[in-house]
Amino acid sequence: MNTLIKNLRVIISLAFMAITTATIVSAAVGVGVHYRWIVSVQIVPCFLEAFVASIVAWLIITIIFGRVYCSSVCPLGTLQDFISRLYAPRGRESSVRRYRYRRELRGVRLFFLIVMLLAVIFGTSVIIYALDPFSAYVHIIDSALYPTMPLDPLIVPFSAFLTGIATALVTVIFSLRWGRLLCNTLCPVGTLLGYISARSLFRFDINADFCTRCGKCEDVCKSSCIDLTDLVVDGSRCVDCFNCISVCPHNAIRYTTSRHRLSDPLMQPTSSASSVSAPASNQSVKSPSES
Template sequence: MRKIKLNLNAIRRWLALFIFIVSIIAITNLVDKLPGTEISIAEIFRLQFVPALMAGSAVILLVLIIGTLIFGRIYCSLICPLGILQDLIDRINRLKIIKRNSFQNIKLKKANRGYNPALNKTRYSVLVLTVVLFLSGSSFLILMLDPYSNFGRLNASFVSPVIAVINNFLASIFNMFDNYYFVKGEYHLPGITAALFSVTVLGIIVYMVRKGGRLWCNSVCPVGTLLGLISRWSILKIRIDNSDCISCNMCVKECKCQCIDSETNRIDHSRCVTCFNCIDNCSTEAISFSYRRKKKQDG
């Protein structure tokens, strides 16, 4: 019987893109409800870690924690729009147009990353400081570093004004023919402080993506650090079977978290965001997303 092989990475990418687009729609208030349903798009907010924490949504937090205990940091590669944005920046950065004017010849350059040790002092200091300030009544740092708030600020600064201009342009054309599907609305450009903050955050993120893939996620973001601690105990993990490994290092080069140590074939699961890039790039199927260790596997 023909064996059907699931391409986990392709499924994850399409789902992530869908969630990314819905997040933009939710944040920019482009559409109120999911088409054909009464489900409010704003409900998407509730699935995010910090908004759920601020709203005291224990059920959502529990779902996210249990999800991490089962699948590892899948939240970071599937649900968090700031994480998906970093992957998009990385892909744009690696676009290679082999021959102009032919979309079939647009390819991605190999990432060519290597292993880097974890920046534990930095990431745990940021996490501790954020938690201490939050518990003592200050939400300042958590809101400054919250991925969803930052994604919202980037949208407010760069996406919402563009959407408003397009909407008003379409409204002026449609209204000439007595069609009022589009209605002109006022739009406000972000204030100088908000715009400068967004430009700075975007600049830092682009720099960090270029320097080391998900470096922001594994050195700055307190949500990522917290989920990383939980994912050390996840049931399903990316594992390497040493007996099938030919040490080609393709997985190491394509790992956006730089968390596969080629010397020992060990994976730092606190930094792995369960993106499946390594599985996709292993020609011998030595890597799996699995529950049990086979003999001679990593932890």
């Protein structure tokens, strides 16, 4: 079931990326196939064009479900997942650990969020379009088309080509090496949605009674936001990818409205506990899926 949800999420995100890409390509080559609605569900264009219904809808969705926009709708997020897959270690039994928990770079996140807010207030379009993830994706696609197609220079000027190349380079370097770190540092939309989703109704929660700290979830968490020392998930950085619940052998991490603590308070994890070695008492606990 958990794998099914994850696969569904992947299919939806690929569909959004394909439609978005088709829209950008058709606009660039002037064939006139425009899926206008795809722009109206992107968050920064929603703000700039005052699509109040879309803004309210995203606010409600994020409060209830978390960063669904980042998991399924933002094309730059899906592109990062696609690139990071290229670097994935081969074979399920690979000893190479892909991701590890990292602390939040809060100062960096807040810096780019404040810069974006000031740019919106003062109407500094250069900064807005540089930090908007949707515009970044448009620049990347336009720059990929630039050398091969007879583009109208008024539609895709050479400066946009260079911007697209620079954006693509940053995206490739970040996602190959760190998964979704770009989403949790440079992207102001991710920061804004993250601070809302940190208190969302549905969040990923680790049931400390069932977790053996095997590390499998941490290994696939491209946001590096699963802290197995304290058995908590940083909801502000979680991008709702469902990778973690699809690999947990004990059904210990769940997407749920409830919050679990160890049934025996004396067994609460401490910050000095190892993040990879399982307490002996936890090893013997059976999860609902095993019992």
